[in-house]
Amino acid sequence: MTNTEKDNLLLILGFDSLEATASLKYNRNKNTLTTEVVIPDYDVEAGIRLAVIESDARGKKMRGITIDVTNRNIPQLALVGHTRLHMMNDAMLQLQMVIPILKTEASVTATIKKDKDVLMDLVTAINLPKTSYQQKASLKFDDDKFEVELKSDMNIEIHKLIPSIVDHHMQLQQLIDHILDQTVAKTDMKLRHIVTKGIEAGDIWLDKLTARIPYLVNLRSKRSISDLNLPALPEKLFVLSDSLFRYQFNKDKMAISIPLPHGGKTSEELNIPTTVSIPLIDLPKIGLNIPAKTVHLPSFTIPPFLDLTVPLLGLVEASTKINSNFYSWEGSISGGNNTVDVPNYIVQYKAMAQSPFNLLSYKLEGTGMMSGKANDNLKYLLNSSFSHSLIDTSFSVFNTLTVTNTLNARANYKIEASSPIGLQASLYYSAKSTSTIDSSKVSGDGTVDGLLKICSFYTNTSYTHSYNVRPLEGKGRGDSNLHFNLPFMEVHNMIQGVYANSELNIVSKTNVQKDVFNHVADLKYKDAQLTLKCNAVASAMGKSLNNKVELGVSSQMAILRIESQADGDSNRAFSLITGSLDSNGLEVNSEGSLTLDTGCGLHKASVLVSRNGLTTSGTNIIQCSPVTVENTFSGAIDTNGASLSSGVKTMAMECRGELNIEVKITAAEASLNGVFKGHAYDATTRNNIDIILNRRALAFTSNTMGTFKQMNTENSHTLTLTLWTLALQSKTKNFICEDMHYKQDTRLEPIKMDLSGNMKGAYGEEHNIKHTYELSIDNMAGKMKYNMSGNLTDAQYYSHHGTAFQAHC
Numbered sequence: 164m165t166n167t168e169k170d171n172l173l174l175i176l177g178f179d180s181l182e183a184t185a186s187l188k189y190n191r192n193k194n195t196l197t198t199e200v201v202i203p204d205y206d207v208e209a210g211i212r213l214a215v216i217e218s219d220a221r222g223k224k225m226r227g228i229t230i231d232v233t234n235r236n237i238p239q240l241a242l243v244g245h246t247r248l249h250m251m252n253d254a255m256l257q258l259q260m261v262i263p264i265l266k267t268e269a270s271v272t273a274t275i276k277k278d279k280d281v282l283m284d285l286v287t288a289i290n291l292p293k294t295s296y297q298q299k300a301s302l303k304f305d306d307d308k309f310e311v312e313l314k315s316d317m318n319i320e321i322h323k324l325i326p327s328i329v330d331h332h333m334q335l336q337q338l339i340d341h342i343l344d345q346t347v348a349k350t351d352m353k354l355r356h357i358v359t360k361g362i363e364a365g366d367i368w369l370d371k372l373t374a375r376i377p378y379l380v381n382l383r384s385k386r387s388i389s390d391l392n393l394p395a396l397p398e399k400l401f402v403l404s405d406s407l408f409r410y411q412f413n414k415d416k417m418a419i420s421i422p423l424p425h426g427g428k429t430s431e432e433l434n435i436p437t438t439v440s441i442p443l444i445d446l447p448k449i450g451l452n453i454p455a456k457t458v459h460l461p462s463f464t465i466p467p468f469l470d471l472t473v474p475l476l477g478l479v480e481a482s483t484k485i486n487s488n489f490y491s492w493e494g495s496i497s498g499g500n501n502t503v504d505v506p507n508y509i510v511q512y513k514a515m516a517q518s519p520f521n522l523l524s525y526k527l528e529g530t531g532m533m534s535g536k537a538n539d540n541l542k543y544l545l546n547s548s549f550s551h552s553l554i555d556t557s558f559s560v561f562n563t564l565t566v567t568n569t570l571n572a573r574a575n576y577k578i579e580a581s582s583p584i585g586l587q588a589s590l591y592y593s594a595k596s597t598s599t600i601d602s603s604k605v606s607g608d609g610t611v612d613g614l615l616k617i618c619s620f621y622t623n624t625s626y627t628h629s630y631n632v633r634p635l636e637g638k639g640r641g642d643s644n645l646h647f648n649l650p651f652m653e654v655h656n657m658i659q660g661v662y663a664n665s666e667l668n669i670v671s672k673t674n675v676q677k678d679v680f681n682h683v684a685d686l687k688y689k690d691a692q693l694t695l696k697c698n699a700v701a702s703a704m705g706k707s708l709n710n711k712v713e714l715g716v717s718s719q720m721a722i723l724r725i726e727s728q729a730d731g732d733s734n735r736a737f738s739l740i741t742g743s744l745d746s747n748g749l750e751v752n753s754e755g756s757l758t759l760d761t762g763c764g765l766h767k768a769s770v771l772v773s774r775n776g777l778t779t780s781g782t783n784i785i786q787c788s789p790v791t792v793e794n795t796f797s798g799a800i801d802t803n804g805a806s807l808s809s810g811v812k813t814m815a816m817e818c819r820g821e822l823n824i825e826v827k828i829t830a831a832e833a834s835l836n837g838v839f840k841g842h843a844y845d846a847t848t849r850n851n852i853d854i855i856l857n858r859r860a861l862a863f864t865s866n867t868m869g870t871f872k873q874m875n876t877e878n879s880h881t882l883t884l885t886l887w888t889l890a891l892q893s894k895t896k897n898f899i900c901e902d903m904h905y906k907q908d909t910r911l912e913p914i915k916m917d918l919s920g921n922m923k924g925a926y927g928e929e930h931n932i933k934h935t936y937e938l939s940i941d942n943m944a945g946k947m948k949y950n951m952s953g954n955l956t957d958a959q960y961y962s963h964h965g966t967a968f969q970a971h972c
Contacts, residue, residue: 208235216245223249238263252277266292280305293324310409319400328396336393403486413477413500418470426467436460476500476508491517498531507534526550540565556580570598572607585618606631622649638663652676665689679703692717706731720745734759748773753781762787776801790815804829818843832857846871860885874899889913902931916940930955944969 170189175182181204188197194215201208209232216227227245231238240262247255259270268290275283281304289296296317303310321328343355425433437460444453482495498510513528529547543562549555557579565571576592594609608629615622630641639662647654653676660669666689673682682699697712706729713724721744729736735758742751748771755766768781780797791814798807805828813820820841827834835854841847848869855862863882869875876897883890891911898904902925910917918938925931932953939945948965 209233210236223247223253225255266290293320294318306412308409308411310407312408313404313406315402315404317402320398321396321400322398332393332396339393397488400488401486403484405482405484407480407482409478409480411478411480411499413475415475415502416472417475418472420468420470423465423467423469425465427465429464430460430462437462475502489518490523505535505540508532521552524552535564537564538566553584554580554582554586568600570596570600572596585616587614587616589614601635603635604631604633620650622647624648637665902926914940914942932960 170191171186174185174187176185182202184201186197186199188199189195190197194217196213197210198212199208199210212229212231212233214229214231216225216229218225218227225245225247227243229244230240230242232240238261241260243257243259243261245255245257247253253276255272255274257270257272259268261268268288270286270288272286273284275281281302283302285300287298294317296315298313298315300314301310301312303312343353343358345354346352347354347357430437439458439460441453441456441458443455444451446452476499478497478499478501480495480497482493482497484493485491492515494512494514496510496512499508501507501509510531511529515526515528517524527547527549530544531546532544533542535541541564543560545558545560547559548557557577559575559577561573561575563571563573573595574593576590578588578590580586580588589612591612592609594607596605596607598605606629609627611624611626613624624645624647626643626645628641628643630639632639632641640660642659643657645654645656654673655675656671656673658669658671660667662668667687669684669686671682671684671686674680680699680701682697684698685694685696687694693714693716695712695714697710699708699710701708709726709728711724711726713722715722723740723742725738725740727736727738735756737754737756739754740751741753742749744750750769750771752769753766755764757764763786765784766781767783768779770779771777777800778798781795783792783794785792791812793812794810796807796809799805806826808823808825810823811821821839823836823838825836833856835852837850837852839848839850841849846869849867851864851866853862853864861884863880863884865878865880867876867878877895879892879894881890881892889912891909893907893909893911895905895907897906903923905920905922907920908918916938917940919936921933921935923931923933932951932955934949934951936947936949938947944967946965946967948963950964951960951962953960
C-alpha cells in the first residue's frame with residue numbers, strides 16, 4: 164500500500180496455528196524506515212527504526228542517521244551518527260550509542276577545523292551506572308608549533324555503586340573495637356587501655372628525646388595521635404588527568420653538504436660510453452622487426468657535494484597531571500633551542516607528588532642550559548633539587564669558557580643535603596684556569612669546601628690548589644693545602660711542587676692534632692736519579708716515635724734506609740734497615756735494640772744475594788736480669804750446596820746452657836749435628852747427636868752424659884740403616900756411688916743380638932750384692948746365663964744359672 168507520503172509493505176506468514184507478521188514502512192518526507200516483526204505465540208514484538216536527518220544551522224549543513232531498536236515499544240538500543248562538512252575546512256563526525264536497559268551511554272565526537280592552522284578534537288564519553296568517563300584529545304598544528312593535548316575525567320559514586328561498602332566499613336570498625344575491648348588475661352585492663360597508654364608513653368619518650376635532640380622538633384610537630392578509628396570513606400572516587408605535548412618549530416635552518424662518491428668526475432673520466440648500439444631484431448613468425456640503431460648518451464659530471472637544508476632543533480614541551488582522592492602527581496619536561504641573539508639550548512624538568520600519607524609526597528625539579536659559542540663565550544648550567552619530608556637535596560653546576568687573547572675557564576659545583584632528623588651536608592667546588600692560545604702559559608686554582616653534620620657530630624674539610632705551568636720553557640709550579648677537622652682530630656697537609664731545569668722537587672708536610680704527629684716527605688728527580696726522603700715524628704703523653712725513610716734509585720743502583728726510634732720515660736726501641744741493589748747483587752742489613760726497665764735486647768742480621776749464591780748471618784741477644792740469652796745463626800746457599808748453623812747460649816747466675824745445631828746439604832750427603840751443654844749448680848749434662856744420610860746408609864749417633872755431685876750417667880746409641888742391613892748398639896753406664904753402679908751393653912743386628920750387664924750394690928762393708936747377666940742370640944740359637952752373689956748380715960748367697968736353646972723350622 165502506497166500514498167504520496169508513505170510506502171507500506173505488510174507480510175503475513177501462517178502455518179497451522181502459528182502466525183507471524185512483518186511490516187515495512189517508509190516516510191518520504193521524514194526519510195524514515197520502520198520495520199516491525201510480531202510473533203504472538205512466541206511473545207515477540209520487535210521493531211527497528213532507521214531515520215536520515217538533514218539540518219541547516221547557521222549555514223552549515225549536517226547529516227545524520229539514527230537506528231532505534233525497540234521491544235514492545237520499549238527502547239532497547241539506539242545508534243546515532245552525525246556528520247558535517249563545510250567548505251572543506253570545517254568537518255564533524257559523531258557516533259552515539261544508548262542502551263536504556265543497562266543505563267549505558269557512549270559517544271565519540273571528532274571535529275576538524277582548518278583555517279590558518281589545523282585544529283582537531285576527539286571527544287569520547289562513556290556513562291555507566293554511577294560511573295562516568297570522559298576523554299578529550301586535541302591536536303593543533305600551524306606554522307609555528309605542533310600541539311597535542313589529552314584530558315580525561317572519571318567519577319565513581321562508590322556509595323551508590325556498592326551500597327554495602329558502608330556496612331563493611333562499619334563491620335570492620337566493630338571488629339577492631341571488639342578486639343580492643345577484650346580483657347587481658349590475669350588483669351582487669353582492656354587491650355584498648357594498654358594500646359592507648361603505649362601511645363602516650365611513646366609521646367612522652369619522644370618529648371624527652373626532642374629535648375635532647377632539637378633537630379627532631381620538625382618531625383615532632385608532624386606526628387598525630389591516632390584515635391584508633393578507621394578513616395572515613397569518600398562519597399566519590401575520581402581520577403583526573405591532563406597531558407600536553409607541544410613542539411615549537413625553529414624557523415632557522417642549517418645547510419649540510421654531503422660528499423658524494425666520485426664527486427667532480429665526468430662521465431668520460433668514469434669510462435662511460437657516449438653511444439649505445441642496439442642490434443637488429445627480426446622475428447618474422449611473430450611479426451617483430453626492430454631495425455638497428457645507435458643511441459647517443461649525453462655527457463655529465465657528478466657534483467662534489469649534495470647540499471641539504473635541515474631545520475634547526477626547536478622547543479619541545481611535555482607535561483602530565485594526575486589528580487585523585489588519594490594521590491596527585493604532575494610532571495613536565497621541556498627543552499630545545501631557545502636561541503634569540505646567541506645560541507641557547509635549555510632543558511627543564513619538574514615532578515611533584517602530593518598524598519595524605521606524607522612519606523609519598525615529594526618535589527623534584529631541575530634546569531639545564533648551554534649557551535654561547537665555542538670560539539667566544541660558552542656557558543653550561545645545571546640545577547637540580549629534591550624535596551621530601553625526610554630530606555632535602557640540591558645539586559648545581561655552572562661552567563664558563565671565555566675566548567679572547569687567552570682561554571679563561573671557570574667551574575662551580577655545589578651539592579647540599581639536609582634533613583629534619585639532624586643531617587646537614589654540603590660540598591662546594593670552584594676552580595678557574597687561564598691559558599694562552601698556544602698553551603705556552605697555563606695557570607689555575609681551585610677550592611673545595613665540605614661539611615658533614617649529624618646531630619652533635621660534625622666534620623669539615625677545605626682543600627685549595629694552584630698551579631702555573633710553562634710547557635715551552637720546561638717550567639712548572641704547583642701547591643695544595645688540605646684542612647680536615649673532626650671533634651677529636653685536626654689534620655693539615657701542604658704539598659709544593661716545582662719543576663725547572665729538568666729537575667722535579669715535591670715536598671709534602673702533614674701535621675695532625677697540633678704537632679702530635681708530623682710527617683715530611685721530599686721527592687727529587689734529576690739526571691735519571693730519584694730520591695725520596697720521609698720523616699715522621701709522633702709524640703704524646705711523654706713518649707715519642709720517629710721514623711725516617713730514604714730511597715734512592717738510579718740506572719746503576721738502588722738504596723734503601725729505614726730508621727725507626729721510640730722513646731719513653733725509661734724505655735727505648737731502635738731499628739735500622741738498610742739495603743742496596745746493584746750489579747753485584749742485593750744486600751740487606753738489619754739492626755735493632757730494645758731497652759726496658761726489666762732488661763734489654765739486641766738484634767743484628769744481614770742477607771746477601773749475589774752471583775755466587777745467598778748468605779745470611781745474624782745475632783740476637785736478650786738480657787733480662789739475671790737471665791741472658793744469645794742466639795747466633797748463619798747460612799749459605801751456593802753451587803756446592805746449603806748450610807745452616809745456629810747457636811743459643813743461656814746464662815743465669817750459676818746456671819748455663821748452650822745449644823749448637825749445624826746442618827749441611829750437598830749433592831752427595833746431608834748431615835745434622837747437634838750439641839747441647841748444660842750446667843746448673845752441681846749438675847752438668849752434655850748431649851751430642853749426629854745424623855748422616857748419603858747414598859750408602861743412614862747413620863744416627865747419640866751420646867748423653869750427666870753428672871750430679873758424685874753421681875753420673877752415660878748413654879751412647881748408634882744406629883746404622885741401609886737397604887738390607889740394620890745395626891744397633893746401645894751402652895748405658897750409671898754410677899751412683901762407690902758401692903752402687905749399673906752397666907748394660909746391647910748389640911742388635913738382623914737375626915743376631917747380644918745383651919750383657921752388671922749391677923752392684925753395697926751398704927757398709929758387711930752388706931753387698933752383685934748381679935751379672937748375658938744373653939746371646941745368633942741365627943735362631945742362643946744362650947743365657949746370670950750370676951748373683953751377696954752378703955747380707957751373717958748370710959751369704961750365691962746363684963748361677965745358664966741355659967742354651969735352639970729353634971728348628
